[in-house]
Amino acid sequence: MQKKVLVTGGAGFLGSHLCDRLVESGHDVICVDNLFTGSKRNIEHLLGMTNFEFLRHDVTFPLYLEVDEIYNLACPASPIHYQYDPVQTLKTSVHGAINILGLAKRTGAKVFQASTSEVYGDPTVHPQPESYWGNVNPIGVRSCYDEGKRCAETLFFDYHRQHQIRVKVARIFNTYGPRMHPADGRVVSNFIVQALRNEPITIYGDGSQTRSFCFVDDLVDGFLAMMASHDELVGPINLGNPYEFTMLELASLVISVTGSGSELGYQPLPQDDPRQRQPNISLANRELGWAPSIALEDGLERTVRYFRSVLSR
Template sequence: MRVVVSGGAGFIGSHLAEDLLADGFEVIVVDNLLTGRRDNIVHLLGHPRFRFLEQDVATIELLPADAIFHLASPASPVGYRRHPIETLLVNSIGTLRLLECARASGARFVFASTSEVYGDPLVHPQSEDYYGNVNPVGPRSCYDEGKRFGEALTMEFVREYGVDARIARIFNTYGPRMDPDDGRVVPNFIVRALTGEPLEIYGDGMQTRALCYVSDMVRGLRLLMERDGLAGSIVNLGNPDERTILELAQLILRLTGSKAPLIYRPPRPDDPTRRCPDIRRARELLGWEPVVSLEEGMTETIRYFRRILSSTTVRDA
């Protein structure tokens, strides 16, 4: 069985590709390395069932496949603010190209959407039938509206052409292979804690996030692809264990043993104040829920960042 993973050199995509290979699938990763990193897949490059196409999915021609996971897109505020046009194009034209591939091949298709489609939500926790509270022209809109358009396009291919497509709304995910410079809260806090720099908290630190470990996310994505009868389904994937940013900072300081101070900055524009998934649909349709605790997952993530920071120090010495 041939599986295409767009964005497969990224954080979640590389773990997904690795997991699929381990289960005997032929895997084709398509990634232009705009925000993905070759280091994330270098250990897979010699595998006989692995193929890497360094290409923008917005320019891709027909690519035969049995299943397509569309994860390609900058996903962090640093990434999509640095590449806003590319973010809009990969979630619009790139999604169109891959849906056309799925239609031509009769492949199943999973579109990796995001909790950002809910914007700064007025409903907590967020369920799939909530339409969201999104600023369509704000500094995050290239990502939020790009994903919302990608969802709409995916659903039209389901209705118009009978493509067996499903939508995953991915909530905050963390773990090894996160880019230390991508600006998201987990790598930002861990790197600063390990290097003794102040941990920056925007606003009062009472805004919340619910963090899902990457192995749980990969399992959820695969179940969404593999379950029969789910064409047109939209499913939240995330961990409902809601924590404040201040709690996360204190946990990371404790697990790293760091004495780094906390400093407070003005709130970021359009930064959601609360974010937490309602995962009842994932439980009912997929039999899925996270199993890795925040402390366990954070310990593994800190171990990864210690290793890469250590290797960087050695190379720079």
């Protein structure tokens, strides 16, 4: 059935891929983005489609639209971007959630919140299940993002309990793929750009800290499955790849895929940088029948092709 779907943050990395899939499925898609970290280039191939429209708007201000479903992805997600203006980052998560939930309340729309594994902070439980409450510094340099997303989750659950809003909350773990910003400061884009330029690959600490990496196509599958699930499945639910890699292993793989001559360059570990990050996705597997299928090497090859084209412009 054709639906009118709002995607906030729709010109960003994840949002643009989600818009692609929704447009391909025949839905009427309204993409909202203030273009702070998003880019029109990510959605330019959609601008001529009759079932796609773009609205430049900041979600910290109310939206007045008629929609059936909402995917709330609006928020800078890389440390470089969200620490640039931490107050605005916090407002985007909190005021943005209030405005989007108000819209859902008025229209009766089902609303999906793109939360984050950062709600777990520097975890003392490994891998992280949804039942874990986290280990977060509330006053650190990353807190504007971590605590903003935690507060947004609170708002979603309170609107659900108090106003019976149909909500879906997903906690996204490290995701990568084409349309990542080359200067977003995230590890996959950092390593690929440095490798393609034959620059030293920056390793923070000793490189033993771990992350799990989910290719964007797999993640979008999870978004759509979560939104399509029965209303009683509210979440939160982890979406990510459970296979864990150290930063040294990732650097080695990127050097191999790019054919780079880059060496490794070591730097001090940033404040509050988590030592481990790995999702427990048993809930998503059981309730959604979802699990990622794209291996890291395959996903990196597709991502490297994208960055080669971007850096050659």
